[in-house]
Structures are given as structure tokens and as C-alpha cells.
Amino acid sequence: MDSIENLITTLGTNARIAAKSLRGATTQKKNSALKNIAEQIHQNRKVILKANQQDVAQAKDNQLDDALIDRLILDDTRIDGIIESLNQIAALADPIGEITDLKFRPSGIQVGKMRVPLGVMGIIYESRPNVTIDAAALCLKSGNGVILRGGSEAIHSNLALYACVKDGLIDDGLNEYCVQLIDTTDRAAVNALVQASEYIDAIIPRGGKGLVEAISQNATVPVIKHLHGVCHTYIDKDADADKAIKIAFNAKTRRYGVCNAMETLLVHASAAGKVLPELIAEYALKGVELRGCEQTRQFSKQIIAATAEDWDTEYLDAILSIRIVNSMSDAIDHIEQHGSGHTESIVTENYTSGRRFITEVDSASVMINASTGFADGFEYGFGAEIGISTDKFHVRGPVGLEGLTSQKYIVLGDGHIRQ
């Protein structure tokens, strides 16, 4: 344990110094570092793939499950994706230094806000090695130092990728400690990291609900949390049936394993007859298992009876629960009680219903006549995403570069003193 504390102290001290130097780095310098890293990864494909094969072989020996192994695997296409992502982040506008709302006050001073890095981030993730580069790139671009801690099953891949980051930073004359990777797989390092408030300004866990909950419980450093997505679509009594069917089908079936997929469909009793028969048929054709309330089950014998647990479940699978409600208030109450505050959408042509829904539903994203699948940093125009926050504090919803920043006030005067 003592050596872990020493490790975190060393990493933390280096990160603070590096972050200070990065705070003043020009946009050009940060972008050229990102491009250097991309070039290093391109030139070291063979080394990276070999390291990855070591991880994959070990994962198979350890009989880890197929889904995890699939996330772990790198190939040329995935490496191309990583390189492409670096170039895209280099092409994004630099959020740092942006001055907004600069206005004269009655006293004669001008007051505005300047966007600045948060400082040093700690990012803890699971088996996908591409997160090593994504997280490094987003922190670098937003002027933050970062300490990375990947899954133990990806350690060789992560070390190989991290070597490219380090070389890319050095080539550019940036402090090599701007990005650091914890190279021990000792779990104690995670606990030490999330309590190192002297060195770390915020922790972002990227992984399943279990990881996020474990980290939040132990952390004394602020955590940007993404717990889970139990997303709802509510088909209002005044919904356009065609739009409702299209949206409800897309929100469930576009991709099953993503947090913005709809898990529960709420249908107003007087819209059920117009939309459910066709939707049930379409879901059946697609192989989606349906679990419904008593009223819903009257539309098809194949619908299984939903249990109390179903309404709270993030299936991340080809399963959907359906509930018929008698009013929009019932729908909003259901969301309040069972939702996770991630994303909810109403389908309606009624102005007042739409306005009420987006005002009253307290989720990170609320939508009218659109698929919950749109809740995503790229779709929102951030150009990149480091996660989706289900918190309200600091940053909410998809987290892009701006979520990794803070703002300071700037005051411009000409010898002004305060009375």
C-alpha cells in the first residue's frame, strides 16, 4: 500500500506540473501533439497489435466472456478509427481561452468569463483500449493533465498505445507527463487515485454501473458520473401515429447495447389502438421481446407480463417493456419514479403537451418527436464525447470538451477602484 501511495504522489506531482505548462499551450501546439500521436500510432501498428494479441490470449485463457473480448480486440480497422478520432479532435475548436459575456457594468469595469481547463483529470475505464487515446486526446485538447487507469485485461495494449502518446508529446516539446498511465494492475491504485484530491480535480469513470457506483462510493474527488440509461418514449394522445411508430421502433432497435436506447415505452390509453398493433408486429419481426402491463397484453398474447422489476431495468438488449397510461401526468410520474434521468422523449402534435413535457421532465435530455438515440455528443455537435453525465452538478448530459473546463471571471478596468 505504501508503494501505491508513493506512486500516486509521483504521478500527481508530475501531473500538476505538466497541467500548469499545458494551461498556457497554444492551440497549434496541442493540435500538433495530437497529430504526432496519430503518426506514432500509425508507425507502431505492429507493436500495438502484438501487445493486444497478448492481452486477448490472456483473456481467453482466463475465460473472460466473449463481449468483453470483443471490446478488447484491436485490428487495423480499429486502429484506423483511433487515428481518425485523433485527427477529428485536432480539428475541433479549442475551448480554452474563449472569452464570453464581456459587458460594461455601471461602475465602469468590464466583466466577462474566460474558459479554462479544470486541471488534472483521472479517467478510469474498462476493457476498450481505444479509450486510452480518446481520453488522452480530449484532456490534451482541453488543456487538462490526465492520469489514466485502464482495465487490467488491456494492460499490454494500453502500455503500447501510451508509449505512442508519450513519444508524440515529447516530439512536440510538451511535458511528457501531460498524460500518464498507471502501469500497475493493483486495484488499490484506483482507490488511492479517487481520493487524491490534492492532485486530481475530477474523476470520470467510463464503464458499467458497477464500476461507476464503486468509484463514487470511495471518491473524495468530484466524480462525473454516468450511471445508467433507463430511457422512455411517451406516445401522447395527440401523437401522430406514423411518427410515433417510427420513433418508438428506432429508439429501441437502432442499437440495443447503448445507454440512449429506449427501455420502456409509455402509451396514452387513447393512442394505444392507433400505434400498438403495428409496433408490436414490427418489434416481433425484429425479434424484440415485449413485456407489458395488463392493458398492453390485451393487444397480443405474445407479450409477457411485466414485473415490478422490469420498469427499473436497463436491458441493453432486444427487450422492451410497455405500459399504457391514462394521462400525461401518469407518464411523467412513471418517468420520475423509474427513469434514471438520462433521456426521455414525447411524441405529440399538441403544443401544450410538448411544452409541459420538456419543462416538467427532469432528465439530462428531453425531446419532442425525436428518437432517444439522438442523445449523444456527436449528434449534439460537440465533435467528441467522453461520456454522458446523469448528474446535475457541473455538467449534465453528453460531455464534450466543454465539460472538461471551468470558467474564471476577468475584469478589465482603467484604474477603477470600488466605492
Next chain:
Amino acid sequence: MDSIENLITTLGTNARIAAKSLRGATTQKKNSALKNIAEQIHQNRKVILKANQQDVAQAKDNQLDDALIDRLILDDTRIDGIIESLNQIAALADPIGEITDLKFRPSGIQVGKMRVPLGVMGIIYESRPNVTIDAAALCLKSGNGVILRGGSEAIHSNLALYACVKDGLIDDGLNEYCVQLIDTTDRAAVNALVQASEYIDAIIPRGGKGLVEAISQNATVPVIKHLHGVCHTYIDKDADADKAIKIAFNAKTRRYGVCNAMETLLVHASAAGKVLPELIAEYALKGVELRGCEQTRQFSKQIIAATAEDWDTEYLDAILSIRIVNSMSDAIDHIEQHGSGHTESIVTENYTSGRRFITEVDSASVMINASTGFADGFEYGFGAEIGISTDKFHVRGPVGLEGLTSQKYIVLGDGHIRQ
């Protein structure tokens, strides 16, 4: 301890329900509640003053210090101030529901942000009874439920003021639990409150560094911290001497006991001769004790030698430390090492120096040619202030209504599905 847990559970459950009802309250309803509370306070002056006299008598019996007793005392003028503050908060624009940045995306959806309350706030403060009303009013206006916990020495005053809040809320048909006051002076209640993450979204401690540190250490709920203000003025080599003298004098002497008062003056060696003789004379006339580095002391025999501790001290008093530096880099390094990240100001006519200072100095407020005394929510145009955050997470610098809010994304479509 068991009864304290029950108390917090009851308060928390009530606060959650009240906060939900408040989320959708109209601006008019919130403003009329604020005006009702003002009216209740006006009508109950005698009751409030009597309760306050009880607190003051007890404080004297307990031999509490004079400064504390001064903060505790209410009189007609101070009650007028409380009423005026309620009317001012009622007159402020409502931040809730504001939709910004609503833009079309290539997919055809429109994405924007809507400002929403954080939820339930916990506010912990010391002896000033007016904070009971200020905090209640700011939370009410920003649509947040709030649980208040004042200093035990002000309990009778706070209960009398709180009765006015409750009646004001009821008169308006708002949920009376929108604002709740912890009526026990048991310290265990503070610990239970700052760990009640199920019910509380953020804690704001309003008080000295000791209170804030104690709360931060125990809290599992996010804390909006204001630790202390070791503020600097740096007189650059290219400073205009008149502006420098005016600003440095004002920043120290405007008020001594406030967090935005300058505590250390940094002077470039080549400007020292132009500004220090006059400044030293002015400070002496005003009775400010000066503590200086070796070089500074050559300007006057009356300057005491500063110790290492002086550079880190928030005097909150008629004391100033002065250091002569050889470059702006030295000044920035001094601020980085000894400052508290609150407010720093440069005095210079040099464009490049000013630009560099506001970019490189990592404080909540950075200024050019203005007194640090301007670091204040009212001066920045927020119309009200609940504190000054020296954190970078969530909110930084003076905290007005906006600091008590979060934003959610709204997405408007017309049957849009994601590819």
C-alpha cells in the same frame, strides 16, 4: 443519533416533494412568495427583535466575542435590509426555463439547453440571522428546495424569521416545505445533512475557513466551497503610478474584513521607486501595518520583516504584506504558490503583460487595472450573491442565482429517427 437520522429523512423527503412542486412554479408565484415573506417580516418585527434579544443575551452570558455578537444583532435598520434584499431578489430575472443555444444540427433536429434548478440545497451558516432569509430567497427564486442550518447562537432569531418564510409560502399556496430550518442545535445534524446524498444535491457552507473545511471533509454531497481569499495586486514595471497607488490603496483599505481585500502587494523592482514611497505614506496615515521583504523594508524603517507565514495569511485586518519581485514570472509564481485562487489584479499599461496575466493566473477572478474589491456578485451584475466559490467544479467565483442551477438538453424534432 437515531432521532437525528429520522429528522434528516423527514426533512429530506419533504424537501424532495416540495422541490418537485417548485420546479414548475411560475416566476410570478415565486416572486409573490418573496413579497409575502417580506410582508410577514415587516409585520412581525417585534417578535423577531424579541427572539433576537434572547439570542444576544445568551451570547453575552456565554461570553462570545464582540465581533460575533455584532453579526448576531438585529435592529430595525437590519430588518429593513432583509426586506429590501427580498424585494431585490423578487425583481431579478428568473433564470429557470431559459433556453439557449437552440440550433439546427445536420440531422435536422434542433438542440438547445434549458436552465433548471439543481434540486435541493443544504445551506450551513454561522451567526448572521439575515442569511436565513437571503439563502431561502435565492433558493426559492432559483426553484430549489432548501434545508437551512444556522448557528446555534442564532437559533431563536432564525426560528422567528423562518416562521415568516413558512407563512409567506403558505399564503402563496406554495408547498411550505420548499424552505425548512433544522430546529435542533445538535451538531450531529450537520454531519447527517452533508451525507444525505439521497435528498441533497449540493451543500453551501457560509462561514469561516474552519467551518468550510470541517464540512468538506465530512461531506459526501457535493460542496460549493469558499475557503479563503489571499488576494494579490501586482504592480507591473509598466504600471501607471497614479492608477497603481489608487488601486493598491483601495484594494487594502476599502474594507478589511472581506475576502476580496488585498492581503499581499507584489511590486516589480523597477516600479517600486515610483509607487512605494507614496503608498507607504498613505497606508501609514490610514493605520495599516506593513510587513515586507528585505528590499521593501529599505523604503521605510517602519516596515516589519515579513515571515514565511505572512505570504500565506488572510489577515482580514489592517495589515498588508509587500514583496518586491524582479519579473512578472516571479509575481505569477508567488501567486501560484501562496494565493488561494480567489482574486488577483495586475496594474499595467502594457498590452502583452495584461494579456499574459489574465491568461496565466489561475484564480476565480483575474483583473487588469481594477481593485480586487470588485470581486463580488453585485458588482458583476448578478443582483445577489450566496457566496464566492474558490472551486473550479460546477461554479467558480461569485455565486448568484445561476450557480444554483443546472442545464438540461432539449431536442426538438418532427418525427426524426437516428440512422
